[in-house]
Amino acid sequence: MHPRIYEAMSRPIVGHLDPYFFQVNEEIRAGLNACFGTKNDFTMVISGTGSAGMECAVANFVTPGSTVAIFANGYFSDRITEMARRHGGAVQRLEKPWGRTFTDAEAREFLHAVRPQVAAYVHAETSTGAHQPGGAICRAAHEVGALVIADCVTSLGGMPVRVDETGIDIAYSGTQKALGAPPGLAPITCSPRAVEFLRQRKSPPASWYLDLKLLLDYYESAHRYHHTAPISMFYALREALAIIEEEGLESRWERHRRNHERFVAGLAEMGIRMHVAEGERLWTLNTPVVPEGVDDAAVRRHLMEVRGIEIAGGFGPLAGKVFRIGTMGYGSTGENVDLLLEALREALSAAAGGRA
Amino acid sequence: MHPRIYEAMSRPIVGHLDPYFFQVNEEIRAGLNACFGTKNDFTMVISGTGSAGMECAVANFVTPGSTVAIFANGYFSDRITEMARRHGGAVQRLEKPWGRTFTDAEAREFLHAVRPQVAAYVHAETSTGAHQPGGAICRAAHEVGALVIADCVTSLGGMPVRVDETGIDIAYSGTQKALGAPPGLAPITCSPRAVEFLRQRKSPPASWYLDLKLLLDYYESAHRYHHTAPISMFYALREALAIIEEEGLESRWERHRRNHERFVAGLAEMGIRMHVAEGERLWTLNTPVVPEGVDDAAVRRHLMEVRGIEIAGGFGPLAGKVFRIGTMGYGSTGENVDLLLEALREALSAAAGGRA
Numbered sequence: 001m002h003p004r005i006y007e008a009m010s011r012p013i014v015g016h017l018d019p020y021f022f023q024v025n026e027e028i029r030a031g032l033n034a035c036f037g038t039k040n041d042f043t044m045v046i047s048g049t050g051s052a053g054m055e056c057a058v059a060n061f062v063t064p065g066s067t068v069a070i071f072a073n074g075y076f077s078d079r080i081t082e083m084a085r086r087h088g089g090a091v092q093r094l095e096k097p098w099g100r101t102f103t104d105a106e107a108r109e110f111l112h113a114v115r116p117q118v119a120a121y122v123h124a125e126t127s128t129g130a131h132q133p134g135g136a137i138c139r140a141a142h143e144v145g146a147l148v149i150a151d152c153v154t155s156l157g158g159m160p161v162r163v164d165e166t167g168i169d170i171a172y173s174g175t176q177k178a179l180g181a182p183p184g185l186a187p188i189t190c191s192p193r194a195v196e197f198l199r200q201r202k203s204p205p206a207s208w209y210l211d212l213k214l215l216l217d218y219y220e221s222a223h224r225y226h227h228t229a230p231i232s233m234f235y236a237l238r239e240a241l242a243i244i245e246e247e248g249l250e251s252r253w254e255r256h257r258r259n260h261e262r263f264v265a266g267l268a269e270m271g272i273r274m275h276v277a278e279g280e281r282l283w284t285l286n287t288p289v290v291p292e293g294v295d296d297a298a299v300r301r302h303l304m305e306v307r308g309i310e311i312a313g314g315f316g317p318l319a320g321k322v323f324r325i326g327t328m329g330y331g332s333t334g335e336n337v338d339l340l341l342e343a344l345r346e347a348l349s350a351a352a353g354g355r356a
Numbered sequence: 357m358h359p360r361i362y363e364a365m366s367r368p369i370v371g372h373l374d375p376y377f378f379q380v381n382e383e384i385r386a387g388l389n390a391c392f393g394t395k396n397d398f399t400m401v402i403s404g405t406g407s408a409g410m411e412c413a414v415a416n417f418v419t420p421g422s423t424v425a426i427f428a429n430g431y432f433s434d435r436i437t438e439m440a441r442r443h444g445g446a447v448q449r450l451e452k453p454w455g456r457t458f459t460d461a462e463a464r465e466f467l468h469a470v471r472p473q474v475a476a477y478v479h480a481e482t483s484t485g486a487h488q489p490g491g492a493i494c495r496a497a498h499e500v501g502a503l504v505i506a507d508c509v510t511s512l513g514g515m516p517v518r519v520d521e522t523g524i525d526i527a528y529s530g531t532q533k534a535l536g537a538p539p540g541l542a543p544i545t546c547s548p549r550a551v552e553f554l555r556q557r558k559s560p561p562a563s564w565y566l567d568l569k570l571l572l573d574y575y576e577s578a579h580r581y582h583h584t585a586p587i588s589m590f591y592a593l594r595e596a597l598a599i600i601e602e603e604g605l606e607s608r609w610e611r612h613r614r615n616h617e618r619f620v621a622g623l624a625e626m627g628i629r630m631h632v633a634e635g636e637r638l639w640t641l642n643t644p645v646v647p648e649g650v651d652d653a654a655v656r657r658h659l660m661e662v663r664g665i666e667i668a669g670g671f672g673p674l675a676g677k678v679f680r681i682g683t684m685g686y687g688s689t690g691e692n693v694d695l696l697l698e699a700l701r702e703a704l705s706a707a708a709g710g711r712a
Binding site: 001006007009010011012014016018022026044047048049050051052059079082083086174176182183184204205206208209210225226227228229230231233236238310315321 | 357362363365366367368369371372374404405406407408411415434438439442443530532538539543557560561562563564566581582583584585586587588589592647666671
């Protein structure tokens, strides 16, 4: 993390009803709206991690018995599925192998066939490195009167999200990915259409902690006590958003794109190809294919023990098949990419040597 | 907060599957078990604030259709009621005016009449300042085969909780009260009996984020990924628990008791009486009665504006009738109590002057 963010967390805490806290919250809201690419009034942070953001979206917009159409191509769409079922949704899934994305025609056909109340997709799939554009999904969903939930955990702050232009009704994220803050908060934004749904909703969601109507009463003008927000995390997020504003959002995206491409080019020179097709890749999270015969765990262990670099492995259907390597936030620099390529070359060679 | 806790939050973050993170977590567990007064294996922190701890207890132990007996004498028992209903519980309440507590005989009679699956009470009621002992509740609940949930948000770390001796099955708290850390985490501990209930439970709780079985798979040996825990908050809590251990838990309780009594004595000298009967008061949170004819909001505003001291007002049936004044954690010192008494005397006199 950027040193300024560590410093921000050590600032004196204030009470959860202190006017200063709500001022901090307003600054966060403005910064998040810029990152989300929205003019929504309804933007706030949930006092939990990205998964709490996901459950907040599901709990508030999936009512018992409603049909939920899920674009299933990775771990996090499976998680949305599980949550939607727990909250009483009748789930319909359009499935693709992990790492593939959905075409406009597939999205349209699926949504017109299922005619759901809610559609959900993962904009940036952390388990596969795939980037799912949402325009066609949102257009088709709105044609059949559905609200659209988009998981933007690994894209917000590192890639364009463009909530308004895309037509996303509910987008959520986490703070510890491309926003560059510590984990602990989940930004969420809701379109006027989603807010209208909340207003009309008759029975409350099962979750009191994640009830957006109650949260709105707290963060909006009434400031009715709901819970004691984790103020130090708010300081950290505000600082992270200030850093983003100083860098400029477009410049930041461009930095992420450039360093991702530098990494992919370096991998290609080593003969390593990417799991996700060109043009469908995240700039924040890369999934190179583990070379034939290489023990991916040995490579990851070597990187951690010798270089102190943590990369992740694939899991589920991609276990042992891909590495998952973040190039995001403060850490996304040309120097880091070059260091990473060198370390990876060394670790692969050591793993191959160990095998011989 | 203690300066060491601010410093702790600025330590470098590590990944949520890093062995170091789990080491920090084990240290937290040991420290929490000491504060809770338990030998439970099942003690962890929820990645949300105290209210997330409450919802976690309710979501995991109140199954749809089960009877929940609630000892209702303040705001937080009302909140448990609301959550229990949302999670499908059939709630039975034994009601008392805010600030009163339940006798052993009342507890026994109620629980034997209702024969619930779950009983819940608030050990330290932040809305009233009342302290509810739990021994009789737990004994009677166990006689009828019920599990007992106790809200210890405002007692843990500042007053004896004694989970094992009392017989509490599920106790939860928050980090920002007498533990002296920032808000953001909710400690929870479960008795072997409660763990057995979880094991036998057929359908999962509505909340995925607060599902204790999944959380156990993450924090226990398997370390199966669940969510990205807010590591900086863990550092803060670990430091807070280390400070408690250095002071000594019994000494810390004694400090809280002593400063509470010093405050009550000072109030008595000013002719101000306490809302809660002697012997039933919290040592962490005091509820002096607002003197006849005094505008409590004017007093609070004066304290905040002139002295920078934040005290809370009563709400619900106690709106305008009591002040709610914390004497807990790092801030519970004789000097602070004297300063507070002096400031309060001044504010009351100014409020009276303004009225005259």
